[in-house]
Amino acid sequence: MNYWLMKSEPFKYSFDQLLKDKKTLWDGVRNFQARNNLRAMRKGDQAFFYHSNEGKEIVGIVEIVKEAYPDPTAKDEDWSVVDIKPIKKFSSPVTLIDIKSASTLRNMALLKQSRLSVSPVTKSEFEFIYKMGD
DNA sequence: GCCAACGTTGGC
């Protein structure tokens, strides 16, 4: 099982919206590295849901329910989407400040490549953040 | 194949 972090601007698509929808497809990725990460996801992998710009915090956890398939919003182009469903909403969201101030998390891809919208998370990072947010 | 110009993302 692998772990990931997916970013969304809450104005575009928030975690609460996902809770209402029960399931969504993660479309609109137009970055090769993010696309490759999407394609490396396997059914049952879990991902943090991060709110960028507004909030700047991890608000919950989602699960990959369908592996990469062609992005319907990209005709004639080679982009991918996955399907996700919400698993858990954090009782206390883990903010970017929390992440930056935790020495355990200083190597997180989120910090090193702040612009990457889909990034890998290690098991120990996942467990650490899970404990903070739960 | 290099690099300058430009566009986008996202933190502050």
Added chain:
DNA sequence: GCCAACGTTGGC
């Protein structure tokens, strides 16, 4: 609203 970081594009 500004700007740093970074990806992409296009001229040479």
